[in-house]
Amino acid sequence: MSVLGTQFNVDTNSKTSVFEVNCFEGVVRVDKGETSEIIRKGESVRFVNDKLEKWQFNESAPLWISKESSFYNSPVKQVVKALENQYNVKIQSGKINDSLRFTGVFMHDNLEKALKIVFESLEVDYEFLDEKIIKLKNK
Numbered sequence: 001m002s003v004l005g006t007q008f009n010v011d012t013n014s015k016t017s018v019f020e021v022n023c024f025e026g027v028v029r030v031d032k033g034e035t036s037e038i039i040r041k042g043e044s045v046r047f048v049n050d051k052l053e054k055w056q057f058n059e060s061a062p063l064w065i066s067k068e069s070s071f072y073n074s075p076v077k078q079v080v081k082a083l084e085n086q087y088n089v090k091i092q093s094g095k096i097n098d099s100l101r102f103t104g105v106f107m108h109d110n111l112e113k114a115l116k117i118v119f120e121s122l123e124v125d126y127e128f129l130d131e132k133i134i135k136l137k138n139k
Contacts, residue, residue: 076100
């Protein structure tokens with residue numbers, strides 16, 4: 001990735017095979033393998049298993065600054081990892097469809113509310129096995 005005078009946000013996690021860059025100001029060149037993309041203010045790119053996805057957004061700054069996590073057509077495994085990191089929990093997601101995608105926002109101050117926002121929209125049930133372990137299952 002090359003920074004060409006800008007403000008941007010990067011989300012990457014080797015466990016989810018997702019690499020995402022959102023440009024909030026200026027220009028960023030994103031290089032991944034043989035692929036190179038230049039994005040400008042209001043543009044995003046994501047690599048999921050090395051496949052490129054590109055879209056536009058309207059936020060003027062990353063929502064994590066406001067204690068929110070925002071997703072656009074994001075793979076469920078990326079959203080699960082964000083929930084785990086934000087709330088220091090373990091989510092057992094092996095029984096759900098990996099092709100599910102989530103678009104939406106969850107706040108960082110209420111785990112139960114965040115789970116409802118994400119998983120009710122995806123039609124996925126969840127249950128607490130204890131206060132730190134959550135199990136997902138298809139409805």
